[in-house]
Amino acid sequence: MFESKKPKKIWMNGKIIDSERANVHIMTHALHYGTGVFEGIRCYKTIQGPAIFRLRDHLIRLENGSKFYGMKIPYSLNQIETAAKEVVHENKLEECYLRPIVFRGAGPIGVDPTNAPVQIAIIAINMGKYFDEKKMETGITCMISSWRRINAKIIPPHIKATGQYINSVLAKTEAKKAGYDEAIMLNINERIAEGSGENIFIIKNKEIFTPPISEDILAGITRNSVIQIAKNEKFVVSERTLIKEDLYSADEIFMTGTAAEVTPVKSIDGKNIDNGVRGPITTILQKKYLDAVKGLDKNYMNWLTLV
Ligand SMILES: Cc1ncc(COP(=O)(O)O)c(C=O)c1O
Known part of the structure; x- marks a missing residue:
């Protein structure tokens, strides 16, 4: 479960400050109009100390998103990278979840963000597994959401x-209320998009499939890592449009995300996937991924930034 304790220190607008002082004004533009861009990054305990997984890639996505929404971050990627390491160090964390956020601060009420200054903060919190620890083995239950994933013509999903x-x-709340762990959203073309905070993969006849970026998904960094790992393990991975029936008839399904890591899916809409146990290929990829993030696989050391 998401075990978050209030952090002691936050990096905000260039300085490490006490978390009690890391506040925003009620007229913060992002609070009213959603004008912010954020990241979720994990830092793992390794034998060389805490290491942040694919930090640069996450920060590039943050910077690209900020640029898209016309928010010029007043710090370079190198400075933000240093800040991320600093906040882990200052909170004396061996492993944690990092949440950088760039947002429009207090400004005039109105949709136009021009006069709301761009702010940036990085939070580091303790986090265990996103789902119950034992579900990393037994798998989570999912439902196909009645909500459709936002479409690229309305808001860029990437x-x-x-x-x-x-x-x-909306999707997560509906799923939880109905007794499931997670929601899977179709896009407006009735094709499989992704979970509320995860990408999705299926396995059929030993081949691995995942929806392409064009299906209104977030180009997940875990998704990308798992594709690279799977290819290195000589699995065939294809980005292919998937429909609901592909899920029901899959041999294995798993979801990926920084928070969720590689999580097996046990059932969808109450129907077990195969026997309803973690499948053999999911087991291999989950282990390989966890080895990579913890610095236990020398092939993936370049994905780690030591704090
Ligand atoms: C909607 C959505 N899809 C997929 C992901 C997985 O992305 P990543 O692997 O980069 O964490 C996330 C998590 O950030 C997400 O929020």
């Missing part, structure tokens, strides 16, 4: 903008 997460909140 950017992690704060406002668009209201779509994920």
